[in-house]
Amino acid sequence: MNMEKTLMKGNEAIGEAAIRAGCRFFFGYPITPQNELPEYMSRRLLEVDGTFIQAESEVSAINMVYGAAGAGARVMTSSSSPGISLKQEGISYIAGAEVPCVIANIVRGGPGLGSIQPAQSDYFQSTKAGGHGDYFVITYAPASVQELVDLTMDAFEVADKYRNPAMIFGDGILGQMMEPVELSKDPVEQLPEKEWATTGMGDRTSSNIINSLALQAEKLEDHNLKLKEKYDQIQANETRYEILHEDAEYFVVAYGTTSRACKNAINQLREKGYNIGLIRPISIWPFPFEAFEKVAGNAKEYITVEMNLGQMVEDVKLAVNGAAPVKFYGRTGGVVPTPSEIAKEIERLLGGDQ
Known part of the structure; x- marks a missing residue:
């Protein structure tokens, strides 16, 4: 186990933690003050046989995340404030379809385009769903670069455990500051099997379907009640x-x-x-x-x-x-x-x- 400390910028630390957590897909779009994260992933994913795509928009990026997550991959995206706003429809789809992913929001001032300075004004957006429908996103608020590392790795585990999107909620200071960190957790070598993923029939007798659409009111109500049971479990077990x-x-x-x-x-x-x-x-x-x-x-x-x-x-x-x-x-x-x-x-x- 590597216990040496490494001086890292916050945004880059998130990226390295994601790689060590088994993330091999990143889809994003540039916006300050999180740009170092996709830049880092564009280099590091090549070294671990992963895939990085700079999408044509935040809307495209989050739907690419939806697709990769539905196929069982560990996948993440990142953005800052107005970019996260553009992703909200896709995040609602992902939560409704019950597929795991990790989203990093390095918050900047708003509303509107606001500024590139640090803020915490996306709290409502992150904790009260942000998009349409009855859903929640597991959201961690690190206070140091070390916590960015630890909580990013934990976010992938918790997202998989509950089949739910998880978010790292930072700000411009945390994303840009440099601190020594211990990359002490062993890299994930094998991911848990995801029997629900859309990876082909294999030995199954029925196909897996990933979908967030339920046209019958009673079916959607049943689904929402099932989601609520999950959210109740998260509230009981995952508060920090x-x-x-x-x-x-x-x-x-x-x-x-x-x-x-x-x-x-x-x-x-x-x-x-x-x-x-x-x-x-x-x-x-x-x-x-x-x-x-x-x-x-x-x-x-x-x-x-x-x-x-x-x-x-x-x-x-x-x-x-x-x-x-x-x-x-x-x-x-x-x-x-x-x-x-x-x-x-x-x-x-x-x-x-x-």
């Missing part, structure tokens, strides 16, 4: 989170890059005497409601910090369920809050109470 200072009276709630700044801010505030901790969702769908149950006995107040105008804060309010006040601080448009700004705003929101 980190809690710092579980006995704190006040909790900051943040994920991804923002959580790193919040950890620094919390250290500043604790030195001033504030009994404050952190809840960091690692899976943002399924959302880790159980983390809030763990601290409910002593938590007096929550402050959600995001790089948007208030999106995850809605899930935090659902999790807290009125048991304590939930306040919000956010920057938008690509502005990244600093630890000192966060600490100052938290002090203001808490009214100077220690």
Whole structure:
């Protein structure tokens, strides 16, 4: 097992992790700030007898993913914000057809073309389906390049396990930053057999059909209820989170890059005497409601910090369920809050109470 650390840019680390997870197909289209990922895959896939195609559009790319996934391949695509928007119809098809794939969204400012600066304003899009119909995408929010590696590899496993699309939700900072990583997990040599895949009849007596169309209302309802059972299993088994200072009276709630700044801010505030901790969702769908149950006995107040105008804060309010006040601080448009700004705003929101 290779335990040496390698200095890697975030976008490239996602690509290397995907290769090690057994991904041999990548279909994408350029958009900043994720371009290093398809560029990396265009080189590395050639070295492992894989296939890279720069599609003519994001719409084409996601439908190529649908086809390869339906044939049982480990396949991924990536984009940034408006590009992910264009993929939403295909993602809905993939979820409805129950085929696994991995999608990376390196989020940029919006709405519209917005900017190429980092943001977290795609939270609603990623966690509330994004496309049409009743479905969910398993969504991880890494906070370091190392987590980009680990969670990308895990995303392929979980996608296969539940036959569902999985997403890596990063941002422009995480995609562009360089950090040392351990590529410690052994590369996947053999993929699990997928008896449902469209790989020919073989010894089967009936053909496999991959489809997301059900014209009879009752059949579609039955299918949606089956999907709901799966989503319930995912919520029960696949939530991930980190809690710092579980006995704190006040909790900051943040994920991804923002959580790193919040950890620094919390250290500043604790030195001033504030009994404050952190809840960091690692899976943002399924959302880790159980983390809030763990601290409910002593938590007096929550402050959600995001790089948007208030999106995850809605899930935090659902999790807290009125048991304590939930306040919000956010920057938008690509502005990244600093630890000192966060600490100052938290002090203001808490009214100077220690």
